[in-house]
Amino acid sequence: MSAQKIDLTKLNPEQLTMVKQQFDQELQHFSQSLQALNVARNKFKECKEDIEAAQKLESGKQELLVPLSGSLYVKGYVKDAEKFMVDVGTGYYVEKSATEALEFYDKKISKLNQESVQIQNIIKEKSQSSMAVEGHIRQAAIKLHEQQKSASAQTSQ
């Protein structure tokens, strides 16, 4: 994301800590995105399972309860287990056959899988960078410590 290159050995400890903080923040952001992706993927998987379950039922015979409100239901029958309304986003629904609907969700899931791999790679990269910066912070601290030691040794002589 950040295109500019910074020589970590030239930064002072405060700047290094700031760089590390930034990396950690980005890491957190990407981990959250990854989680959201997984939630979405599970939802699509559930939809697929639901279609497969509904397909096994015999049309016109399977009884079910239709929610009228959150706590009120009426009895109904599955009239056609071959047609599904698929939410395609922004409030639009499209009528699809079972196979078309399954294809639709498969496409969605494979897209999410791709994106999840991408994000995982980014997370790996970022955590490596964060670790590298941490190493530099430690080195800088050791250097500072030694400098102080030699300085105090000189003044005591």
Add this chain to the structure above:
Amino acid sequence: MSAATQELTMNYTSSQQELEDLVVARQKLETQLQENKIVQDEFDTLKEETKVYKLTGNVLLPVEQFEAKNNVEKRLEFITTEIKRCEENIKAKQIVLEKMRAEIIQAQGAQQSTHA
């Protein structure tokens, strides 16, 4: 700190907040853009006889396919112009902030030299 510099820094922080709000708005627009693009892609693959419904309140109302397509296209247009406008605002805000930062540094420098 003198009253003038205090006012400068206060203006600076409020402008910074405004910039942040603009960035959030830009992100929201991007989400909408992506969602509408996904819907458009889906509409492009539809067969001619496929039925399309729109969720209005709690009811699915049937709509004509071309109507739905036009609607999404119009929304995409609207969102892209909004994004452009928002980005222009962000750029302008950034320039203003840059100027204010220079002014603050100048004011602080002037104050330090009078103290010394």
